[in-house]
Amino acid sequence: MTRQEKSAAFSRRAVLKAGGALVVSIGAPVTLDFARAADSAMVAGTKPPLTPDQLSSYIAVNANGSISAFFGKMDMGQGLFVAVGQIVAEELDVPFRSVKVFMGDTATSVNQGGASGSTGLQEGGRQMRMAAAEARRVLVDMASDQLGLAADQLTVTDGVVHATSDVSKKVSYADLIGGRFFNVHLDWNGKYGNPLYAPGKAQPKDPKDHKIVGQPIKREDVAPQVFAQEDFCTDIKVPDMVHARMIRPPVAGAVPVKVDEASIADTPTAKVVWDKGFLGVVADKEWDAIKAARQLKVEWSNAVPPFPNQASLYDHIRKETPRKRAVEGKEAGNVDDAFRTAARVIEAEYEWPFQSHSSMGPACALVEIKDGHVTCWSGTQKSHFLRAGLATILQMPEDNVHVKWTPGPGSYGRNDADDAAMDAALLAKAVGKPVRLQYMRDQGTGWDPKGPASIHRARAALDTSGNVIAYDFLSKGFSRVDVDTNGSKPADTLAGQTLGVDIKSGDGFGIPAESYAFTNKRTAWETIAPLLDRASPLRSSHLRDPVGPQIHFASESFIDEVAAALNVDAVEFRLRYVKELRDIAVIKAAAEKAGWQTRPSPRKDQTGDKVAGRGIAYAQRSGTRVAMVAEVEVDRRSGKIWARKFTVAHDCGQIINPDGLRMTIEGNIVQGISRTLWEEVKFDNKSVTSVDWLTYPILDIIEAPEVINVVLINHPEIAPSGAGEPSSRPVAAAIANAVFDATGVRIRRVPFSPDNVRSALS
Amino acid sequence: MNKKFSLNVNGKVHTVEADEDMPLLYALRNDLGLNNPHFGCGLAQCGACTVHLDGQPIRSCVTPLSAVGDAKIVTLAGLGTPEKPHPLQTAYVEEEVPQCGYCINGWIMTAAAFLRDKKKPTDTEIRSALQGLKCRCGTHVAILRSVKRAAAMMG
Numbered sequence: 001m002t003r004q005e006k007s008a009a010f011s012r013r014a015v016l017k018a019g020g021a022l023v024v025s026i027g028a029p030v031t032l033d034f035a036r037a038a039d040s041a042m043v044a045g046t047k048p049p050l051t052p053d054q055l056s057s058y059i060a061v062n063a064n065g066s067i068s069a070f071f072g073k074m075d076m077g078q079g080l081f082v083a084v085g086q087i088v089a090e091e092l093d094v095p096f097r098s099v100k101v102f103m104g105d106t107a108t109s110v111n112q113g114g115a116s117g118s119t120g121l122q123e124g125g126r127q128m129r130m131a132a133a134e135a136r137r138v139l140v141d142m143a144s145d146q147l148g149l150a151a152d153q154l155t156v157t158d159g160v161v162h163a164t165s166d167v168s169k170k171v172s173y174a175d176l177i178g179g180r181f182f183n184v185h186l187d188w189n190g191k192y193g194n195p196l197y198a199p200g201k202a203q204p205k206d207p208k209d210h211k212i213v214g215q216p217i218k219r220e221d222v223a224p225q226v227f228a229q230e231d232f233c234t235d236i237k238v239p240d241m242v243h244a245r246m247i248r249p250p251v252a253g254a255v256p257v258k259v260d261e262a263s264i265a266d267t268p269t270a271k272v273v274w275d276k277g278f279l280g281v282v283a284d285k286e287w288d289a290i291k292a293a294r295q296l297k298v299e300w301s302n303a304v305p306p307f308p309n310q311a312s313l314y315d316h317i318r319k320e321t322p323r324k325r326a327v328e329g330k331e332a333g334n335v336d337d338a339f340r341t342a343a344r345v346i347e348a349e350y351e352w353p354f355q356s357h358s359s360m361g362p363a364c365a366l367v368e369i370k371d372g373h374v375t376c377w378s379g380t381q382k383s384h385f386l387r388a389g390l391a392t393i394l395q396m397p398e399d400n401v402h403v404k405w406t407p408g409p410g411s412y413g414r415n416d417a418d419d420a421a422m423d424a425a426l427l428a429k430a431v432g433k434p435v436r437l438q439y440m441r442d443q444g445t446g447w448d449p450k451g452p453a454s455i456h457r458a459r460a461a462l463d464t465s466g467n468v469i470a471y472d473f474l475s476k477g478f479s480r481v482d483v484d485t486n487g488s489k490p491a492d493t494l495a496g497q498t499l500g501v502d503i504k505s506g507d508g509f510g511i512p513a514e515s516y517a518f519t520n521k522r523t524a525w526e527t528i529a530p531l532l533d534r535a536s537p538l539r540s541s542h543l544r545d546p547v548g549p550q551i552h553f554a555s556e557s558f559i560d561e562v563a564a565a566l567n568v569d570a571v572e573f574r575l576r577y578v579k580e581l582r583d584i585a586v587i588k589a590a591a592e593k594a595g596w597q598t599r600p601s602p603r604k605d606q607t608g609d610k611v612a613g614r615g616i617a618y619a620q621r622s623g624t625r626v627a628m629v630a631e632v633e634v635d636r637r638s639g640k641i642w643a644r645k646f647t648v649a650h651d652c653g654q655i656i657n658p659d660g661l662r663m664t665i666e667g668n669i670v671q672g673i674s675r676t677l678w679e680e681v682k683f684d685n686k687s688v689t690s691v692d693w694l695t696y697p698i699l700d701i702i703e704a705p706e707v708i709n710v711v712l713i714n715h716p717e718i719a720p721s722g723a724g725e726p727s728s729r730p731v732a733a734a735i736a737n738a739v740f741d742a743t744g745v746r747i748r749r750v751p752f753s754p755d756n757v758r759s760a761l762s
Numbered sequence: 763m764n765k766k767f768s769l770n771v772n773g774k775v776h777t778v779e780a781d782e783d784m785p786l787l788y789a790l791r792n793d794l795g796l797n798n799p800h801f802g803c804g805l806a807q808c809g810a811c812t813v814h815l816d817g818q819p820i821r822s823c824v825t826p827l828s829a830v831g832d833a834k835i836v837t838l839a840g841l842g843t844p845e846k847p848h849p850l851q852t853a854y855v856e857e858e859v860p861q862c863g864y865c866i867n868g869w870i871m872t873a874a875a876f877l878r879d880k881k882k883p884t885d886t887e888i889r890s891a892l893q894g895l896k897c898r899c900g901t902h903v904a905i906l907r908s909v910k911r912a913a914a915m916m917g
Contacts, residue, residue, distance in 0.1 A: 077861030077899055218858060225863040226851040228798035228839035232864065235797035286792055287784040290804075360810060360864040360898040361802045409800065409810075410862035410898045441803040659858065663904065667861055670900030693807040693896055701892045704902035706885075 047181050052110045052198050053188035055138070056181040058131035059088070065159050065174030067092060067099045069132070072112030072196070072384065073124040074104035076411050078667070078724060079219045079660035080120040086656055087125050090212040091132035091204055092139075093156035094173070104383045104405030111384035113194035114486065115411065118545075118622065118722030121656060123194045125720060131186070134200025138184055142176045192384075207654060207716035214716070216659035233406035234364040234438060236377045241366065242269075243286040244427045244437040245293035247279045248447055251303045251686045252537050255498075258299035264292040272296065273430040277498030277535060280423065282431050290440070305685035306532040314351045314749075317455050317476055322526035324507035333520030338470030342461035346565050348558055350458075351749040352477075352550035354681035355451040357543055358696050361409025362444025363420035367427075368434035369394070374401040378421040379408015385486035386418055390425050393490045412671070413542035416448040418487030422495035442691035447494070450681055451543030452478035454509070456554030461520075466566045468577065470520035473512060473555055479527040480547050481506035482540040497535040505530055505539075510547045512555035513620040513729075515580040537688040538681070544668075545725035548621065549675060549732055553750060556617035556733030560601070561746060569598045570616050570737060578618075582651050582715075586627040587618050589649035589711045594629035601737070602744040609637040615737025617730035623721030624652040628669070630734035634742045639758030642703055643673045643735050648727060649711040653718035662710050665727045669708050672731025674699035680751050767827045771796065772840030782828040787811045789827060790837060798838045799867050808896040809868020813837045819872045838867050841874060850874055853911040861899035868895040873909050877916055888913075 048054040060068040069088045075081045081101040089096040102108050104115075112124050136156065143161035144151045147169055155164045162170035172178075186198035207213075224230040249255065255277040264270045269284040270292035281296060283289040308316045339345065366377040367390075374396060380386045383403040391398040408417055416439060424437040439447070454477025461470035482505040483492040490496025491503040509525035531538055563573035571591045578584055590596075596614070603613060611634050618627035631645040646669050655661055678697045682690045690696035732750060739757075740746050747760045767778045769786075771794060778793045785804075790796045790813070799822050802810030806821035813822050814836040842848035847855075850870050860866050869892065876883070876891040883891070888909050897905065 077863065079858070221863075222855050222858050222860060223844065225860050225866060226838070226854045226870065227842070227844055227847070228796075228837065230863065231797065232800070234800065235791075285780075285788075287781060287788045291781075358898065360808070360862060360896065361800055407862065409802070409864040412898075438801060441805060441807075663858060663861075663901075666903050667900040670902050671898075672900075674900065692803060692805055698896065698898065699900070699902070701895065701897075701902045701905065702889050704889070704906065708903055 048183050050110060052192070052196055053186050055131060055134055055184035055186055055200065057110045058128060059135040060181060061173045061177045063174060063179030065098065065172055065178055067094055069099055069101045069128060070109040071101050071103045071124060071128060072109040072114070073120050074115050074381070074383070074405050076115050076381065076724070078664040079657065082217055082219050082660055083121055083656040084125055084128050086212045086215065086217060087129045088132040090210055091129055092136050092159070094159040096212050096217055098159065106383050106387045106403045110196065111192045112196050114380070114382035114385065116194055116381065116485070118724035118726065119194045120722070120724060121720040122622065122722040125656065127197055129204050130199040133202040133204040134184065134186065135182060137200065137202035138182065139173055139176055143171050146171050146176070210716065213654070213656050215657065217657055218659065231406065233366065233377045233379045233408050234361060236366050236406060238366065238368055238434045241434040241436050242282050242284055242431060243289040244280050244282045244424065244435050245289045246423055246437065246439060246443065247281070247293055247296060247298065248443060249300050249303070251300065251305055253306050253532050253534070254300040254303035256298050257301050260297040263297040264295050267292040267295065271431060273427050276500050278426060278495060280427050280437070282427055282435060306536070307538065307683055307685045308531070309685060310683055313353070313453060314455055317453065317528060320528040322476065323529050325524065325526045327522060327524040328511040329523055331522045332518065333470070335470050335472050335520045335522040338520040339459070339461045339472070342469065343464040344462040346460045346462065346562050348458055348561055348748060350456045350554035350557060352454050352553060353750060354453040354538060354540070355543055355675055355679045356445050356681050356690060356696055357412050357415035357448045358445045358698070359408070359410035359412070359415050362439035362441055363408065363416035364436070364438035365417070365421035365424040366434060366436040367421065367424040369428050372396070372400055374425070376401070376403045376421050376425065377406045378403060378417055379406060379411055380417045380421060380487065381411050381413070382418070382486035385488035386421055389418065389422055389487040389490060389493065393422055393495060394425055394429055412544035413546065414449050414483070414485045416444055419494045422487055422490065422493040426495055445696045446688040446691045447537045449483050449539050449541035452480055452482070452540035452547065454478065454547070454550050456551065458554060458558035460558070460562045468518050468562065471516065471518040471522070473523045474526065475509050475511070475547070475551055475554070476526040476528065477509060477550070478530060478540045479505060479507050479509065480540065480542060481508045482530045485542045494535055503534060505533065510551055512551055514555065514578070514618065515583050515620070516559070516577040517579040518577060538683065544671065545621070545728040548619070548725065548729035549672065552617065552619045552729040553732035553736065556619065556730055557736045557746070557748065560615065560733070560737040560740065564601050564740070567600045569600055571596055572598060574616070574618065583618065583620065583625050585713060586625045586649040586651050587616070589713060590627040590629050590647050591616065593649065593709055593711050594631070594647035596629060601741040603741055606742070610635055611742040613738045613740070613742025615734050615739070615741055617733035617737060619726065619729045621722070621726035621729060624650070624723060624726040626650045626727045626730060628727070628730050628734045630738045632735060632738040632742060634739055634757070636743065636761055639754035639756070639761065641677055641735070641739060641752055641757060643677070643705055645707050646705055647709045647711070649713060650723065650727060651713040651715065652723045652726065653721045654716045655712060655714045656720060658712055661712060661723050664723050665710050666708050668725065668727040669731060670699060670704060672728045673705070673735065676732040676735050676750055677703070677752050767830065768832070769794070769830060769835060770832060771835045772837060778827070780827055783826050785823050786813070786825045786827060786830055786835070787822040790822060796837050796839060800864050802864070802896070808865070809872065809894070810865050812868045812871040814871060814875065817875060819875045838870060841870065848874060849912040849915040850877070850908065853908040853915065857904050857908040857911060859901050859904040859908050861901055865895070865897045869897070869905050873912070877909070877913055881917065883913055
């Protein structure tokens with residue numbers, strides 16, 4: 001069998017169907033017919049409840065001995081399910097190929113937080129490791145009873161428990177429990193979401209014994225995609241399904257006051273669904289829904305244009321009274337006193353625009369309400385939270401709502417997926433049929449929750465010898481949680497906001513994550529109120545590595561500015577102050593691999609239009625450390641920057657799958673370059689004017705790097721700390737520092753588009 | 763106004779009754795059940811809907827049914843199969859290119875037409891052939907690796 005054939009057989013859909021049918025309950029075996037009726041392992045028969053304190057909520061041994069792992073998070077395309085499968089296979093001592101990981105289905109998994117904060121392995125993987133270890137312990141105990149041998153005289157090889165001294169004395173996992181559920185309690189910490197933790201009595205393996213963890217096992221979901229066998233949530237169809245489109249106001253904040261249904265009378269089957277600010281159209285055919293949405297005549301309320309002109313965005317942030325201020329971490333020493341004694345003070349301010357998730361396709365959801373039960377197919381990153389939101393907005397018990405996470409058209413945080421699911425639910429309820437809603441491109445870019453715009457002020461106090469005696473860093477911007485990171489509350493979705501539910505925006509930002517040991521040090525943030533409090537196309541929330549790129553663009557550019565002011569090499573300067581050994585190691589590794597020449601920046605040996613430079617930046621994120629050297633070419637005449645080469649050193653503790661990690665880092669780097677060079681949400685005083693790929697340009701393949709070299713530093717003894725985002729955050733600063741090295745000009749505002757660079761250089 | 767259209771897709775002829783202005787994409791996805799070409803923008807700006815029309819990559823999201831005529835349409839599903847993969851499909855699997863995977867029609871279908879006409883392309887030629895296509899996950903470096911791998915397989 002070729003790899004492709006095998007892979008095709010394991011498309012996500014095929015796997016999901018298989019999982020439910022194979023698992024039946026202990027004590028009272030149910031028929032396969034019953035299991036099929038339950039579909040995808042719905043709670044049935046005497047299966048223990050789907051609660052975090054049950055081993056059966058994570059692991060099942062199927063009748064044929066294969067393993068189903070039920071994971072309350074999901075893969076956003078980085079191959080997380082492969083790594084989780086490796087962890088489960090490792091702890092259970094079964095072949096990797098016999099494990100199937102089911103992700104993010106609310107009927108088969110508990111709420112482990114969804115895709116969130118690079119915690120797939122850090123938090124989710126930890127729990128799956130403990131559950132698999134406990135399953136192995138229980139199975140070995142069962143084998144011990146059956147074989148009449150003490151557990152410590154038993155070994156497990158490929159799912160068969162046998163006497164260590166005599167392999168003929170054996171019993172397989174399949175014979176022990178295959179097709180029945182575990183009924184084992186775990187020591188659950190009572191928490192849901194990312195912090196959920198429920199170990200059993202077992203200890204996981206010593207990393208030195210790992211055979212499957214650490215291997216570069218390939219993803220099996222690529223073949224179904226390239227052979228057109230993969231179902232995205234956009235592709236799901238159910239009987240009687242109708243299509244819908246939403247209609248958003250031309251002036252943010254306006255609501256419909258008159259809707260002329262006669263204006264779409266010539267579009268067959270088209271219907272209007274209108275309630276307060278919520279306005280959509282539904283039709284039997286997708287093209288008819290699109291046409292009707294375009295044709296529908298709507299009179300909007302006279303809303304006052306809510307936004308400042310884009311040119312005054314940063315002034316607005318500067319002048320606005322902070323709604324919340326927080327000094328994070330312990331302030332070291334006395335910063336204000338130290339600045340008063342400074343021989344020299346260096347200061348700079350940096351600016352970062354609103355950015356859009358602008359996923360590859362606008363969000364899509366399908367909601368079916370039938371016999372008092374709701375089924376929602378969505379690419380959401382937080383299916384369990386969305387279930388709560390759907391239950392609330394539909395006024396139905398949460399137990400009657402089933403969210404089937406199905407890969408969406410790209411996701412990098414709280415994008416438009418949850419909004420689409422909530423809108424689709426209201427439409428389905430209104431028309432009494434299953435509704436498939438996909439937003440249009442202008443909505444996917446113009447109306448998704450945005451990464452917040454911000455300014456960042458950094459100051460360093462130097463003594464007469466050029467030592468940094470104090471450091472003061474302050475971010476001020478829109479909140480990272482103006483709307484929350486999930487759709488559990490209608491107030492955080494456009495559906496709830498357009499219907500007028502009470503809303504409350506949250507306050508959150510962040511501080512630089514590094515280990516510079518300045519004697520006096522303060523890092524703080526301030527958030528300001530949103531520009532429009534309700535149903536705003538500039539509402540802000542989590543976009544990949546929430547606020548990380550903006551903060552570290554500023555903090556790591558500033559460190560470079562101080563080094564340059566002191567005429568000190570940028571690597572050498574960092575190593576003077578960085579305290580933690582793993583941070584020192586990544587900085588040294590990146591510099592060494594890149595062939596870093598020790599000298600101060602900028603270079604002064606270049607003439608002509610095209611100049612080259614190199615820059616370094618580094619950051620931590622939740623235990624992961626990453627340093628990178630960017631090598632860029634700048635065309636001083638056109639303002640074009642080519643981020644030609646990246647050298648990245650990455651330490652996220654134990655590496656589960658080096659290939660998956662490498663690809664994840666590559667994606668972070670390229671997306672990071674795009675956000676640095678191109679991405680800025682444009683708006684006028686009425687609404688967002690970035691509505692497609694022309695008005696929200698991203699990196700083109702013409703400008704993709706020539707090479708991304710990745711140095712992976714493995715620490716098997718340290719639990720994995722996540723890689724989905726950390727390598728995003730130093731990218732902008734590494735480029736900015738390289739541009740300074742090349743040109744001698746410091747660019748302090750993102751994006752570094754040709755226009756902006758040209759004007760900075762002139 | 764609805765009309766009947768005869769569409770030759772992946773070697774089979776289908777009849778579709780639809781609005782003549784309806785873009786081909788919706789006929790492929792909803793009438794013929796060929797889910798694979800995706801709606802990304804509806805503006806011919808991203809490539810997620812790309813199919814071959816008489817061998818040339820086109821954006822099916824802006825191609826009205828009335829403009830298709832009797833041209834032969836090939837979608838990604840018709841490019842190759844697990845048993846007989848196109849070299850680009852093999853290369854994509856080998857290089858594990860996609861992340862979300864929603865963009866792959868544009869890259870593979872555009873590259874397939876390019877590599878058919880251009881043997882042993884340079885890096886610069888590959889980049890300019892693929893210019894304008896979008897990948898939001900940032901897999902561009904892997905895409906370039908896979909196209910080079912496929913080019914080598916195709917001689």
